[in-house]
Amino acid sequence: MKLDTLKRNEKIWATICDIPAGSVASYGQIADIAGIPRGARQVGYALRHLPSGSTVPWYRVIQASGTIAFKIGSDAFNEQSKRLINEDVAILNGRIDMKKYRWEPDLDEFLWKPTAAWDNE
DNA sequence: CATATGACGACAA
């Protein structure tokens, strides 16, 4: 395995770890944030190669359409649905409402990151 | 080097 590939995968995994519980992100979204424009498939690749036993919340990554990437009825599909529902992410007719659950990192950081204006508190 | 593949995504019918 090439070193670049490893670094890219680690960046992707790290990004996914930033998705808060109760939210989801699309493959393309993760790719963009990880600095890999149009790298949706690379995110899929990175997830498929997750080291066993890792704590990366892979199940919070779904397709841009709001559907789970696995075949309906497959073990992986069932496992992912279960974990999402466990975090109160509703799945109606096999789909997730992206408008409602999509992770918005920019807004998050804006609200969370301290700014100079607040330094004198 | 040429093809095939895939945990994707956007768009046209």
Add this chain to the structure above:
DNA sequence: ATTGTCGCCATAT
């Protein structure tokens, strides 16, 4: 809403 096509890009053969 569903389905098919095409674009994308790292890997595998």
